[in-house]
Amino acid sequence: MSLSRRQLLSGFAAASVIAAAGPALATETPRWSPGLDNAPVDGFAEAGMRLLSGRAPRALAGEHYRNGPGWFRYADSATGHWFDGDGFVQRFAIEDGRARHSGKFVDTPKRRLEQREQRIVMPGFGTRGDRNAAIEGPDSMNAANTSVMIVGDELWALWEGGSPTRMDPRSLATLGVRPLRADLASMPFTAHPKVEPNGRIWNLGIYGDRCIVWRLSPNGAVEDAQIIQLPTRSYVHDWAVSERHLIIPLQPWIHDRMTAPMVDGFTWHGDQPFRVLVLDKNDYSNRRVYELPAMFFFHTGDAWEDADGAIRFDLCASANADFVTHQARSMITQETGQTPSAELVLAVLHADGRAELQRSGRYGEFPQTDRRRQGRARDLVSIVDDRAVSRLGLMNWRTGAYAEHDFGADQMVQEHLFVTKPGRTNERDAWLVGVTLNAREQATELHVFDAAGVGDGPIATWRSPYRAPLGFHSTWKDA
Numbered sequence: 001m002s003l004s005r006r007q008l009l010s011g012f013a014a015a016s017v018i019a020a021a022g023p024a025l026a027t028e029t030p031r032w033s034p035g036l037d038n039a040p041v042d043g044f045a046e047a048g049m050r051l052l053s054g055r056a057p058r059a060l061a062g063e064h065y066r067n068g069p070g071w072f073r074y075a076d077s078a079t080g081h082w083f084d085g086d087g088f089v090q091r092f093a094i095e096d097g098r099a100r101h102s103g104k105f106v107d108t109p110k111r112r113l114e115q116r117e118q119r120i121v122m123p124g125f126g127t128r129g130d131r132n133a134a135i136e137g138p139d140s141m142n143a144a145n146t147s148v149m150i151v152g153d154e155l156w157a158l159w160e161g162g163s164p165t166r167m168d169p170r171s172l173a174t175l176g177v178r179p180l181r182a183d184l185a186s187m188p189f190t191a192h193p194k195v196e197p198n199g200r201i202w203n204l205g206i207y208g209d210r211c212i213v214w215r216l217s218p219n220g221a222v223e224d225a226q227i228i229q230l231p232t233r234s235y236v237h238d239w240a241v242s243e244r245h246l247i248i249p250l251q252p253w254i255h256d257r258m259t260a261p262m263v264d265g266f267t268w269h270g271d272q273p274f275r276v277l278v279l280d281k282n283d284y285s286n287r288r289v290y291e292l293p294a295m296f297f298f299h300t301g302d303a304w305e306d307a308d309g310a311i312r313f314d315l316c317a318s319a320n321a322d323f324v325t326h327q328a329r330s331m332i333t334q335e336t337g338q339t340p341s342a343e344l345v346l347a348v349l350h351a352d353g354r355a356e357l358q359r360s361g362r363y364g365e366f367p368q369t370d371r372r373r374q375g376r377a378r379d380l381v382s383i384v385d386d387r388a389v390s391r392l393g394l395m396n397w398r399t400g401a402y403a404e405h406d407f408g409a410d411q412m413v414q415e416h417l418f419v420t421k422p423g424r425t426n427e428r429d430a431w432l433v434g435v436t437l438n439a440r441e442q443a444t445e446l447h448v449f450d451a452a453g454v455g456d457g458p459i460a461t462w463r464s465p466y467r468a469p470l471g472f473h474s475t476w477k478d479a
């Protein structure tokens with residue numbers, strides 16, 4: 001049985017109907033909607049995961065953190081979009097061949113208010129909210145639900161419209177919202193910061209046709225923050241850096257109407273190009289704009305510069321914005337719909353101003369690359385393969401080789417991160433560590449692959465005695 005992601009997502013409603021019809025039928029159809037149920041209000045206390053198969057390498061020791069929406073509805077009100085659930089952070093700790101799991105909601109002002117009132121109050125990306133909600137600034141609505149990163153001795157839960165939220169990486173206790181600088185307290189900070197091999201952090205914050213470019217030290221202190229003018233408005237969820245440049249893709253999905261919910265104010269302008277703004281890291285006035293055919297994307301892999309001066313970056317691109325405008329809503333409202341697949345492509349920005357796309361013929365999302373090589377030349381990118389939601393794929397751009405593992409129809413795969421093998425430098429000398437939701441077992445599983453042998457399947461798999469929410473993004477911290 002092979003389900004594409006669009007079939008799977010549009011199957012949420014059907015799965016619910018079947019579930020209501022009786023347990024016999026329900027067991028015959030994958031049921032993904034539990035990944036979008038509310039997580040337990042108190043989260044999951046730390047507990048061991050059961051080793052299902054294989055054996056973890058002794059040298060693999062650290063923590064895999066994930067973030068994603070984990071609370072969607074109260075008795076009489078619900079979020080209107082997958083992107084608006086309250087942030088739920090999970091910790092998978094691996095040590096001495098064993099794995100432990102815990103999870104907690106990010107204790108945001110938004111969540112406190114809504115838990116107290118037992119209803120959805122704040123507006124969100126696709127949620128109308130209460131028109132009388134007391135909004136003091138972006139962080140009043142901050143769901144802290146999109147990504148997570150380690151900065152110094154803190155864990156930051158990230159959203160794209162407001163400030164990071166500080167957490168304790170061991171206990172997952174929320175320490176509070178962290179405005180990066182007092183005079184810039186309401187400025188956005190995207191959920192996809194880029195960390196150079198030396199630890200320096202770059203990030204953007206988009207508002208209208210302007211953008212703040214953040215440069216932070218490895219411990220999170222603001223080294224520089226400048227506001228630049230963009231050549232066009234656009235929805236910028238992710239971006240890329242190379243060794244010398246900041247690369248800001250500007251897709252023709254444009255917020256051109258103030259309306260609630262926010263997502264309804266965007267228009268797809270398929271007659272306009274997909275622009276790419278390239279800035280010199282040392283002088284933002286030294287800029288160039290490239291043009292590619294119209295396409296929609298959420299995520300890039302990463303960028304690098306070749307000896308011929310060309311900048312290359314991979315991204316998962318689809319023909320239009322139907323996923324975000326329709327499908328990610330129907331996952332919550334359980335209406336049916338279709339969404340286009342995203343193809344893994346390599347954008348090539350030549351030194352002479354030309355731009356072109358190199359296609360892979362592979363479809364998926366959540367591209368991941370070796371973060372030791374952020375902005376540096378590399379060959380590999382992993383994706384959650386879209387032909388069947390149960391597959392992990394590893395593309396080699398240099399050779400064209402593609403390795404994949406199919407977990408089987410009951411599994412929904414989430415992004416798998418490159419984890420460096422101690423003392424090794426080759427890109428293939430890494431493990432891929434990630435999570436799946438096993439719908440048949442109603443359980444969350446943690447997997448380790450050897451990057452050099454993805455097709456051989458996981459070298460270790462653990463299972464929790466419960467299911468945790470699906471999520472978006474993750475990070476790894478070496479022990």
Ligand SMILES: [Fe+2]
Pocket residue numbers: 146191192237238298299472473
């Ligand atoms: Fe993302």
